[in-house]
Amino acid sequence: MPAEAEKPMQEKKVSKQAKASVGEGTIKEKVQRRSFISWLAVAWVAFAAATGGFLTMILRIFFPNVLFEPPQSFKIGPPEEYEIGLVDIRWQAKFGTWIIRDSEGIYALSTVCTHLGCTPNWLENESKFKCPCHGSGFRKSGINFEGPAPRPLERYKIVMADDGQILIDKSKKFQYEKGQWSDPEAFLVV
Amino acid sequence: MSDKKNIFERFGESQVWKSIFRSGVPRTRRQRMMSVLNSVFLHLHPVRLPRHAVKLKFTWCMGGLTFFLFLVLTISGILLMFYYRPTAEYAYTDIIDLREQVPLGIMREIHRWGAHAMVITTWLHMFRVFMTGSYKPPREFNWSIGVLLLVLTLLLSFTGYLLPWDQLAMWAITVGGNMARATPFVGHEGPGAALLSIGDINFINMGADAKFALLGGRFVGEAALLRFYVLHCIGLPFVVMILMAVHFWRVRKDGGISGPT
16 A cells, blocks of 8 residues: 555656756746636637537538529510410429410419419419319419418519510519509519 | 267357357346347347336337337338439339339338338327326436437438429428428518518528528429438438437436336
8 A cells, every 4th residue: 555655656756856847937937727727718619619610601501502493584585475365384384484464464473372382273264273282273363262372373573675575583573462563573564 | 979069059159259249148147237238239228127118008119119110211211222313304213113123112112101100100109108207307308309309200201202203292392391481580481581681682582591401492303302312311310310329328327118107
């Protein structure tokens, strides 16, 4: 037992000698316990912030810069290509848009059902859009009249481009319930 | 003749055997304990079980069945991955081929029915734990882990739903994506999304919200298929396996399977 107790004593002596050899001038400049702990806290905060920032940056990978999708705005040819009184479904598959021309002008309806987002079918005989998922029905204007859909279909921005073609912009939409269908860009007067 | 060792005895004393099973044939109580503690697979479990823990009437073995189904789904899923290509061109026909052309065409059905069964057993396991009061302290943390595992089980079903790439899959995920779209603050049509804007610039918009991150695009397309495939095969199982290890380990640490009181 005594032999074991002596051992740490010897080590202490050695360490004391080592301290002495550093020189008295440097002892005062040594990092004290308090400042060491506060520096440690700063280091940990910096480390946590850097790690947190990096992990936040990783979230960015879920938002692609390039999409392999049809563009949000597109030209659909001159107004003469669209017959009065008809629902034109030629852009349904590619752009998700119905072009409808009545006696006053042309508007672009979204093909997304306002219930849960399925694509309704245009039924010419019954003159209505009928959603196959849950049976919502919409009139040619886009107004809902049957089924669970809570509001009318949305309309997209429709304007005349410089080259005489109709330009549709899906990034700007107009909702009937917000009174936006009277907006000049929601309706193309021909 | 009698002092001559047979082949099993000689193999049991060989270095190969002893290096793997260090505690030897479990004959004493200590050896039985050591054989559990020295195995990475067994050590998650308690060394000894109370008699009631193996009573089917009390546990229904629902947690064990859920884990068994997870193993079935992992193995059958890996086998399916050898043939399935997550692209718009091949996904649907590869699923047909898995049934019609690939040997053991039942593998896809096993994966599908196993997935249905796992959702059911997870709920029943949760029901049992609730009805026996096993969520109470000291097991409340493990109940929370279990809730996370339930959510992950449902997410695994949701992500697997898109992979057949048929009409049902497309529209089911369309509906799911629209739910993400309506999430408060992080969905661009959800409540509070309009608050996160400066002037005309909406930070939460059609091209940057929860639905967009989920689908990798504005609608369910090839990007969504790949995204769901990776989540289904790698991302979610990775998290599930970590949480399952914690879940099993905590059963032991919280005093073993709860018993009738």
